[in-house]
Amino acid sequence: MFNTRIRVPPTAKPGEIVEIRTMIMHPMDNGFSYTTQGTLIPQNIITEFSCHYLGEEVILVRLEPGISANPYFTFPLRAEATGTVRFRWMDQHGDITTAEEEMVVE
Amino acid sequence: MTIPRRHVLLGLATTLVPLPVLATPPEVRDRIATLFGPGPLLQGPITLDLPALAETGNSVPLTVLVESPMTGEDRITRLALFAEENPRPVVCEVAFGPRACAASLTTNIRLAATQSIVCVAQHLDGRLLTARREVRVVVGACTTLPGRY
Numbered sequence: 666m667f668n669t670r671i672r673v674p675p676t677a678k679p680g681e682i683v684e685i686r687t688m689i690m691h692p693m694d695n696g697f698s699y700t701t702q703g704t705l706i707p708q709n710i711i712t713e714f715s716c717h718y719l720g721e722e723v724i725l726v727r728l729e730p731g732i733s734a735n736p737y738f739t740f741p742l743r744a745e746a747t748g749t750v751r752f753r754w755m756d757q758h759g760d761i762t763t764a765e766e767e768m769v770v771e
Numbered sequence: 772m773t774i775p776r777r778h779v780l781l782g783l784a785t786t787l788v789p790l791p792v793l794a795t796p797p798e799v800r801d802r803i804a805t806l807f808g809p810g811p812l813l814q815g816p817i818t819l820d821l822p823a824l825a826e827t828g829n830s831v832p833l834t835v836l837v838e839s840p841m842t843g844e845d846r847i848t849r850l851a852l853f854a855e856e857n858p859r860p861v862v863c864e865v866a867f868g869p870r871a872c873a874a875s876l877t878t879n880i881r882l883a884a885t886q887s888i889v890c891v892a893q894h895l896d897g898r899l900l901t902a903r904r905e906v907r908v909v910v911g912a913c914t915t916l917p918g919r920y
Contacts (some may be wrong), residue, residue, distance in 0.1 A: 680913060682872055695881065695912070722868025724876065731854055731862035733830040733879035743872035 673766035677744035695730035815900020822893035827883035828912040838875035854884035856886035
């Protein structure tokens, strides 16, 4: 489990397009850099990120080492009904981190 | 036998037309073909927003937006971003689900050197759209010391 920071507007009007911001604290070791002792740091990355709203998928990202440390994603979402916005990250070992936030639509 | 001057000029002209994908390194073209199939790449209404000059390649802000209503049959299903000179050229692959209201994403990427970023997006009908942007990178990622991301 890694620390996450997400920003979902607590309220929105129906049909409004809101901006969702997410970040997960993760080094995203790309497998190309060395320690000061000269040993290679093995690859250790988040491989998958997804967001679901009202039970349906909004976005799914497959990450590669080309994504910076502390992977940050911002994307638009159309508010339709009150519900939970769920986020899920999976690292290369299969460990899963989740987060969710309620959005009231009225 | 003499070759007509017109044919020579025509031939020269076709080799000089800068097809965007032809400028892409073969390795990256292979990756595009693996992910999206061999279809032709059309210049698409894609906005790649990233700084023209990046001080550090460790974290370069990037926004990609493919213009699409994202309704009914007229939607972008997925896209991928490629950094041509990175040791691992695929930066990320994105799939847009039924709740996506715009084919847009903002993130931070790593760049090893001054290079072009290529975006390939796939429409629901199978069309492949592409766009590229050049970025100058002062200090590349991959070469820096640990702890400095």
